[in-house]
Amino acid sequence: MVTSSFDKLMGKVIEENTVREASCGEELRAMRDALDILGGKWKLMILRYLTNREKQDIHFKKMQREILGISAKVLTKELRDLEQNLLVSRQASEEPVRVFYKITNYGKSVVPVTESLVDWGLEYREKIKQEHSI
Numbered sequence: 001m002v003t004s005s006f007d008k009l010m011g012k013v014i015e016e017n018t019v020r021e022a023s024c025g026e027e028l029r030a031m032r033d034a035l036d037i038l039g040g041k042w043k044l045m046i047l048r049y050l051t052n053r054e055k056q057d058i059h060f061k062k063m064q065r066e067i068l069g070i071s072a073k074v075l076t077k078e079l080r081d082l083e084q085n086l087l088v089s090r091q092a093s094e095e096p097v098r099v100f101y102k103i104t105n106y107g108k109s110v111v112p113v114t115e116s117l118v119d120w121g122l123e124y125r126e127k128i129k130q131e132h133s134i
Contacts, residue, residue: 037085038110042070042078047087048114050103059098082107 038044049067050058064075079101082088087107091100 037081037087038113040078042067042074043082044110044114044117046075046078046082047103047107047110048118050088050101051108051111051114054103057100058102059100063101 038047045067046063049063060072060075060079064070064072067075070078079088079090083090086104087110089102089104091102092098093100
C-alpha cells in the first residue's frame with residue numbers, strides 16, 4: 001500500500017493501484033475496532049513481549065514475572081482475548097504441565113503499530129527530558 005501524506009490528509013487509501021475514499025465515519029469505526037481488540041494497558045505490551053521472544057518458549061509464569069506489574073488474573077484475561085482474536089496461540093505440554101504462548105503470523109501484523117508506539121514513546125521521553133532540563 002502506497003499512500004502519500006496528501007492522500008492521507010484527504011482520506012484516500014491506495015491499495016493495489018485502486019484509490020478508495022475512506023469516509024471519516026469508516027475510519028473512526030475501523031479505529032474503534034482496532035482499539036477494542038488492542039486497547040487497554042497490557043495487550044500491546046504482551047504482543048511486543050512475545051514478538052521480542054519469538055524464538056523462545058514462553059510460559060505463563062515467565063511472562064507474569066517479566067511483564068512488571070501485571071497480575072495473573074489480568075494476564076489470563078488478556079491472553080484469552082488475544083487468543084480469541086487470533087493474535088496469540090496457546091500450546092499445552094504434558095510433562096511437566098505448562099502452557100506456552102506464541103505470537104501468531106496474524107499477530108505479527110501488529111508489529112508496525114508497536115514499533116510506531118515505541119518510537120513515539122522514545123521521542124516523547126526525550127522531549128520531556130529536554131523541556132524539564134531548560
